[in-house]
Amino acid sequence: MALQIYNVVHREKEPFEPLHEGKVSMYVCGPTVYDHAHVGHAKTYLSFDIVVRYLRYRGYDVLYVQNLTDVGHLLDSGEDRILKRARQAQATPMQIVETFARSYFEDMDALGVVRPDISPRASGHIPEQIKLIETLLDKDYAYVSDQGNVYFDVYRWPEYGKLSNRRLGDQEAGSREEVRDDKRHPEDFALWKIAEPEHILRWDSPWGIGYPGWHIECSAMSQKYLGDTFDIHGGGLDNIFPHNECEVAQSEAANGVTFARYWMLAGTLLVPDQTGVPIKMSKSLGNFYTIKDALKAHRPEAVRLFILSSHYRSPIVFSLEALDSAQKGWERISGAVRLVREKLRQAPEGNGGGVFLDVLEKTKQRFVEAMDDDFNAPGAVAALYDLTREVYTLLNSDQITGKAVLEAIRDTYQVLGGQVLGIIRDETAAGPANVQREDGLIRLLIDLRAQARAAKEFAKADQIRKQLTELGVTLEDRSDGTVWRVD
RNA sequence: GGCGACGUCGCCAAGUGGCAAGGCACGGGUCUGCAAAACCCUUACCGUGGGUUCAAUUCCCACCGUCGCCUCCA
Numbered sequence: 244m245a246l247q248i249y250n251v252v253h254r255e256k257e258p259f260e261p262l263h264e265g266k267v268s269m270y271v272c273g274p275t276v277y278d279h280a281h282v283g284h285a286k287t288y289l290s291f292d293i294v295v296r297y298l299r300y301r302g303y304d305v306l307y308v309q310n311l312t313d314v315g316h317l318l319d320s321g322e323d324r325i326l327k328r329a330r331q332a333q334a335t336p337m338q339i340v341e342t343f344a345r346s347y348f349e350d351m352d353a354l355g356v357v358r359p360d361i362s363p364r365a366s367g368h369i370p371e372q373i374k375l376i377e378t379l380l381d382k383d384y385a386y387v388s389d390q391g392n393v394y395f396d397v398y399r400w401p402e403y404g405k406l407s408n409r410r411l412g413d414q415e416a417g418s419r420e421e422v423r424d425d426k427r428h429p430e431d432f433a434l435w436k437i438a439e440p441e442h443i444l445r446w447d448s449p450w451g452i453g454y455p456g457w458h459i460e461c462s463a464m465s466q467k468y469l470g471d472t473f474d475i476h477g478g479g480l481d482n483i484f485p486h487n488e489c490e491v492a493q494s495e496a497a498n499g500v501t502f503a504r505y506w507m508l509a510g511t512l513l514v515p516d517q518t519g520v521p522i523k524m525s526k527s528l529g530n531f532y533t534i535k536d537a538l539k540a541h542r543p544e545a546v547r548l549f550i551l552s553s554h555y556r557s558p559i560v561f562s563l564e565a566l567d568s569a570q571k572g573w574e575r576i577s578g579a580v581r582l583v584r585e586k587l588r589q590a591p592e593g594n595g596g597g598v599f600l601d602v603l604e605k606t607k608q609r610f611v612e613a614m615d616d617d618f619n620a621p622g623a624v625a626a627l628y629d630l631t632r633e634v635y636t637l638l639n640s641d642q643i644t645g646k647a648v649l650e651a652i653r654d655t656y657q658v659l660g661g662q663v664l665g666i667i668r669d670e671t672a673a674g675p676a677n678v679q680r681e682d683g684l685i686r687l688l689i690d691l692r693a694q695a696r697a698a699k700e701f702a703k704a705d706q707i708r709k710q711l712t713e714l715g716v717t718l719e720d721r722s723d724g725t726v727w728r729v730d
Numbered sequence: 731g732g733c734g735a736c737g738u739c740g741c742c743a744a745g746u747g748g749c750a751a752g753g754c755a756c757g758g759g760u761c762u763g764c765a766a767a768a769c770c771c772u773u774a775c776c777g778u779g780g781g782u783u784c785a786a787u788u789c790c791c792a793c794c795g796u797c798g799c800c801u802c803c804a
Contacts, residue, residue, distance in 0.1 A: 285804090404733095407799075509804075511804080556735085560742090571753080621743060621751090624752075624753080626752085632769080639769065720764095
């Protein structure tokens with residue numbers, strides 16, 4: 244079975260065949276950096292993180308581009324988001340952009356999201372955007388209004404609406420379109436806007452001083468780094484219209500070839516309102532929960548597992564309780580990993596317990612089968628849970644498990660759980676000196692406690708365990724020794 | 731109103747034309763000095779009503795309900 248991807252363009256799963264064998268070019272619409280990222284962003288970027296990780300696991304050479312939007316974007320009031328924020332903070336727009344771009348990467352790093360290969364900024368690609376607009380004007384797909392704004396004429400492009408399955412004219416009388424309308428048609432969208440005097444973010448252009456429309460940046464930057472046609476375009480489903488639709492129209496009108504071959508759109512993250520009804524988490528609704536907040540009480544792996552617990556195309560309802568459940572689940576898996584590593588410290592040579600290799604092989608098959616089916620992460624995670632039960636059973640039995648098998652188990656977790664899903668961290672064995680010192684100190688206490696227990700001095704033994712617990716170190720006694728973990 | 735997604739065990743969530751993975755929670759049990767962890771066992775006929783079929787949770791239709799987009803938002 245080959246990898247299947249649900250292609251939003253055709254609304255069905257299709258075998259994935261990249262443009263160039265062995266290589267994948269991929270573009271994902273990034274955030275507008277004017278505030279801290281929230282869990283909704285985590286859902287989208289984590290989803291594509293898994294896509295990139297899995298494609299690489301499958302041997303593809305992936306070139307991953309994700310933009311940062313730092314221009315444009317008007318509020319209802321006609322005010323630019325970034326400008327508004329800058330005024331509130333009494334800072335320059337570029338300070339705001341820089342602050343929140345850093346914050347975004349901080350959050351993504353914390354969540355273990357692999358950085359894109361290229362993170363182009365819209366503000367750094369104004370010439371490319373202008374050039375693309377000129378092409379559209381040359382080809383007569385765009386026009387300059389009497390107020391000097393440049394618009395894309397959607398009626399000149401018959402395929403407009405094909406991605407989001409919309410027909411022109413369907414939207415009847417757009418009640419909001421009446422204000423300052425210098426377009427030919429209400430559905431036309433802006434490529435370049437002339438800046439009002441108070442608009443600080445402004446660039447020179449053939450049409451006067453202004454700023455680019457929201458959609459043009461993605462067309463220009465994907466073209467620059469990935470070419471006229473590339474393999475995968477990702478983003479949040481909530482941007483299918485108008486943003487994604489406009490991207491396709493602009494790019495294909497300008498270049499005359501297919502824009503993105505596979506469109507993958509991630510489902511929306513919802514959050515219950517006061518009455519318990521789930522609604523979209525968004526900045527404008529003010530019902531958002533930042534990633535930084537989420538990470539205060541939960542491990543990044545818990546956030547990952549929470550989001551991986553449903554398919555990337557499905558909507559998902561956020562709650563702290565859901566995060567709790569995910570973290571419990573993670574502790575289960577990571578407990579098994581810890582046990583394997585512990586056993587490995589003094590495992591006998593040889594391949595005792597070799598039949599278990601079969602379980603590993605089956606796990607891998609199930610995992611790959613699930614992920615090959617349009618990145619079915621919940622199925623892949625389920626394979627890991629099943630493996631985990633088998634691992635516990637094996638390691639709690641009297642069966643002597645040799646080093647070779649333990650290493651194979653460890654490697655399976657490392658690759659499937661670590662490399663692909665990002666929920667298992669690398670061993671800390673080669674960690675910094677203070678990590679090793681901590682490990683040594685705790686083991687020293689465990690030894691002292693073991694002596695106390697052997698002497699039936701349980702009060703003393705319990706005292707040590709209790710105090711360690713208060714320090715966030717949990718001890719678990721097993722027949723073959725004591726293992727420890729930090730919360 | 732138009733377009734789209736969805737409705738599976740208490741909660742979350744995969745999945746298949748032939749009697750439904752997994753996680754969390756709950757109950758019972760085993761192990762343990764105690765604790766913790768783990769393991770074992772028990773729990774669903776898949777929104778409602780029709781239709782197609784030898785057979786549907788899985789296909790079709792209708793209805794009910796929920797969400798997203800149609801306006802800046804991942």
